[in-house]
Amino acid sequence: MSIKNAIKSGLVRGFSLPPARHLARKLASDSALIFMLHRFQDNDLAIKGHDPAFLRQCLEELRRQKYQLVSVDDIVNANLNGEVIKNAVAFTVDDGYLDHADIGGDAFSDYDCPATFYLISDFINDEYWPEDAKVKYLFESTRVKTINWQCGDLxxxxxxxxxxxxxxxxxxxxxxxxxxxxxxxQLATISLAQALEVEIPAQAPSKYRPMSWDDARKLEKSGMRIGAHTCQHVTLSQEDDPSAHSEIMGSFDAIMRNVKNPSKVFCYPTGRTQDFNQRDIDILKQGDFSGAVSSAPGYFKFGDMNQMFTMPRMGMPDKLVDFRQYTCYPELFKSKIRSSIR
Structure with a gap:
């Protein structure tokens, strides 16, 4: 074990002890933690992702230690009402793959955790599958041994x-x-397919299949929330005004047609601070959204209205020591120290 990892493990163990944990949770009671997940491990389909057994272990620990498992809508609504949900933890799952419903949905339901599943609407309609998935499929399928490829700036x-x-x-x-x-x-993906000598299927192969709207409705019926993640998973800051509006509102309209109580919290594709802008926030506000999640790391602070459309999320780790670094709040205190130094 490296010195850095040894220090981290010792710090987390210290914060995990009952007296320290109680004090940390009291000091951090005005902060909410939102986790971001993507694919779930499925050995039969060679999907590398979150281990469902580890997710269940984490949910079990949160329940045992009496954290409040809530949805991102719960966090936003509480903030709008001037309320605080103490020791709140929320989970979000991005894109809408079938393993999200088949594997992730069962785990969250078993622990009564209202996770929010963000769907790429054209993907769920089976009209399109994401370009990043196509790129991965191309490299998994090629028999080409070397590549010397250029397409525009790529x-x-x-x-x-x-x-x-x-x-x-x-x-x-x-x-x-x-x-x-x-x-x-899309042009780059076509060019890459030619260079790798692989044909792109019109519909996603089994490893990259989307959930259906029936799956989404079953998730909602089991207590999950369903939210908008654009029509085709575009980087909004790279789109013109009509395209950005169509991607945001078209996705939301599709979800409203297919589920009873869609989330009013949007999820930016990619979600880095440079991937969306004030124009996109204005579209969301005009479109009756109450908030939006990004992929910028951090904690949501109740009482901070400026965070409502840039809500931070932590990537779901795959080790318990890293998970506890977030839930026992040493990461929160580290970020506060960094901010005070700046």
Whole structure:
């Protein structure tokens, strides 16, 4: 174990002891923690993602230690009413893959945790599947051993002779493509498919299948919330005004048609601070949304109205020591110290 990890483990163990945990939770009672999840592990489909057994372990610990498991709408509504939900923890799951409903939904339901599932509406309609998923599929399927590819501002020159190299190449393209409009990304995906000598299926293959609207309704019936995540998972800051409006409101309209009580909290695709702007926030406010979650790390502070449309989320970790670093609040106090130094 490295010195850094040893210090972190010791710090978390200290905060986990009953006296320290009680004090930390009291000091952090005005802060809410929102976790962000994506794919769930499914060995039969070779999906690498969150281990459902670990998720259940975390939910069990939160219930045992009497955290309040709430939805992001609960957090927003409390803040609008000038209220505080002490020791609130919420979970969000982005995109709308089938494993979200089949695996994640069962875990959250078993622990009475009202997670919010954010859906890419054209994906759920089975009219489209996300460009980042297509890129991963292309690299998983290619037999090409090397690539020297360029399309606009995107380029890649590397060996693909091995699973690790193909995975790294896919991640590099996906990351760089966050700076593109959806039209540019679609053209790049077609170009990449030609370079890798792989045909893109019209519908997502089994590893990348979406949940259905029936699945979404079942999730809602079990206590989950369903929210909007655009029509085609675009980086909103890269879109023009009509496209941004259509992506946001078109997704929300589709969800309103298909579930009874859609979340009024939007989820920005990609979600970094540079991936959305004031125009998008204005569209949300005019469209009757009450808030929005980003992927910027941090805690939501009750009483701070400026955070309502930039709500921070923590990526769900895969180790218990990291999970406790968030839930026992040493990470919160570290961020407060950093802010005071600045």
């Amino acid at each position: 380029s890649l020159q590397t060996s693909l002779d091995g699973e690790h190299l193909r995975h790294s190449a896919a991640e590099a393209v996906v990351w760089a493509a966050k700076e593109l409009s959806i039209e540019q990304m």
